[in-house]
Amino acid sequence: MASRQKGEGTSRVVEKLRASVEDGKYYEAHQMYRTVYFRYMSQKRTNEALKLVFGGSSLLLKHEQIGSGLDLSLLFVDLMVTEKFPVNDERLDQIAHLYELFGGSHPHEKMRFMNRAIRWTISVVKEEKYGHPRLHQLAAFSCWKEGCYATSRQHFLYCDYPSEFATMLVEVSVKKGYPGEYDLFVSQAVLHLLVLQKVTNARTLFSDYVKQHPAFSSMCHPFKMPLFNFLAMLFLSIERKIVSIYNLICKLYQPSLERDPDYQYLLGRIGNSYFGLPLPSEKKGLDAMLGNLLQSFLGNDDQEGQGESAASEKDWPDDSTVDVD
Numbered sequence: 261m262a263s264r265q266k267g268e269g270t271s272r273v274v275e276k277l278r279a280s281v282e283d284g285k286y287y288e289a290h291q292m293y294r295t296v297y298f299r300y301m302s303q304k305r306t307n308e309a310l311k312l313v314f315g316g317s318s319l320l321l322k323h324e325q326i327g328s329g330l331d332l333s334l335l336f337v338d339l340m341v342t343e344k345f346p347v348n349d350e351r352l353d354q355i356a357h358l359y360e361l362f363g364g365s366h367p368h369e370k371m372r373f374m375n376r377a378i379r380w381t382i383s384v385v386k387e388e389k390y391g392h393p394r395l396h397q398l399a400a401f402s403c404w405k406e407g408c409y410a411t412s413r414q415h416f417l418y419c420d421y422p423s424e425f426a427t428m429l430v431e432v433s434v435k436k437g438y439p440g441e442y443d444l445f446v447s448q449a450v451l452h453l454l455v456l457q458k459v460t461n462a463r464t465l466f467s468d469y470v471k472q473h474p475a476f477s478s479m480c481h482p483f484k485m486p487l488f489n490f491l492a493m494l495f496l497s498i499e500r501k502i503v504s505i506y507n508l509i510c511k512l513y514q515p516s517l518e519r520d521p522d523y524q525y526l527l528g529r530i531g532n533s534y535f536g537l538p539l540p541s542e543k544k545g546l547d548a549m550l551g552n553l554l555q556s557f558l559g560n561d562d563q564e565g566q567g568e569s570a571a572s573e574k575d576w577p578d579d580s581t582v583d584v585d
Contacts, residue, residue, distance in 0.1 A: 274315060281319050290320065290328035297335060306343050310336065314354055321361035330369045333358050337376045340384075347381050352394055359398055364406050371411065374399050390456075393419040404428045409436070417452050422461040425449070426468035433473070442475050443485040444520060450491055451526040457533065459498060466491055486516040494530075503535040 273296055280289035293316040300309035313336045321329035336358070345351060355377045362370035378391035378399075385392070397419035403412035409432040416425040426446070433445040446469040453462035470476045470488065483489050490513040497505035510517070510527060517523045524540070531537035 274312065277316065278319060281323060281325075286320065286323065286325045286328060289316075290325070290331065293332055294335075297332075301339075306339065310339050310343075310345070313339070314358070317358055318361060321358065326362065326366045326369050329358075329361070330373060333373050334376055337373070337380050341380050344384055347385050347388070347392060352392065355395060356398055359402070364402075367403075367406060367408060370402070371399070390418045397421060400425075400428075404431075413449065417449070417456065420458075420461060422453075422464035423468045425461075426465050426472055429465075429469055430472045439475060442473065443487040445469075447487045447491060448520060448522060448526070451523065451530065454494075454498070455526055455529045455533065459495075463495060466495075486513055487519075489513075490516060498530075498534050501534070503537070506531060506535055 277289055277292055277296070280292065293313065297309050297313055300306070300312065313332045317329045317332035317336060320332065337355075339345070340351065355374075359370065359374055359377075362373065374395060378395050381388050381392035381395060382390070390396075396415040396417075400412050400415035400419055400421065401424070403409070403415065409428065412428055413425075413432075416428065429445050429449060433442050437445060446466060450462045450466050453459075453465060466488075470483075476483070476485070476488075483492070490509055493505060493509045497503070497509065510531075517527070528537075528540040532539050
């Protein structure tokens with residue numbers, strides 16, 4: 261009986277909050293969502309709290325209340341972190357739902373939410389040390405559609421869509437690059453994938469980029485671009501596990517590899533991973549390459565947007581008009 265009454269009380273609360281939003285009382289509704297959320301948390305009603313802020317953020321975002329919707333969506337993710345909610349299809353579907361509700365006009369808020377969600381998957385599933393691939397896929401395609409190519413590229417590295425990754429890189433190289441740089445757009449991405457032990461993805465990315473790019477589609481090996489020949493030989497050395505080939509091509513193609521200062525660090529990691537070679541003595545660059553690569557685009561948003569989400573409880577409205585059973 262007590263459980264039934266509690267459920268009925270929760271339903272009444274949700275309906276009152278929904279009515280406030282529908283009436284355009286957005287600020288009041290947002291503050292009341294927070295009040296009820298923390299009341300539920302104090303009563304250890306975590307499932308109800310999670311359901312509350314998911315519904316509230318969905319409703320506010322649908323009404324284009326981006327700041328308030330973001331605040332509740334971050335509470336939603338943070339609760340899953342603190343209570344270690346499992347990463348499953350239901351939760352991923354909810355993340356995807358909220359992510360899409362941000363639309364394309366608020367990229368900062370949208371990515372702040374996604375980055376926090378990715379951190380949740382990292383904290384819960386230790387095997388997913390770079391975050392769940394499905395969330396990276398959502399972000400990669402969304403950022404691509406919105407023209408945020410740099411962010412899209414970073415997320416594509418961590419999901420298994422190499423053909424689409426190639427299409428995106430072709431697009432950005434043609435729109436943003438000079439003809440003499442077309443090979444650079446794909447080469448660094450291929451090396452990053454190899455460092456991540458994604459050899460098949462790296463091969464597909466390289467092959468599809470060459471096939472799709474208008475400047476290279478008629479080419480075949482050997483290529484006119486030295487970096488492309490280097491990558492072809494690099495794949496061969498990894499496939500056959502021949503360290504002598506690896507050492508030779510790194511030496512022969514040194515002038516081309518010097519075009520990007522990051523290559524030597526990426527190749528140092530590749531040499532260590534696939535051939536057991538010692539890491540370069542200069543560790544700073546290596547750490548920046550992958551140790552901090554994920555953090556570089558996830559960022560540290562804990563200090564952003566605090567004005568709304570960090571409001572103290574004493575500033576919230578009195579909840580005497582809301583029944584919380």
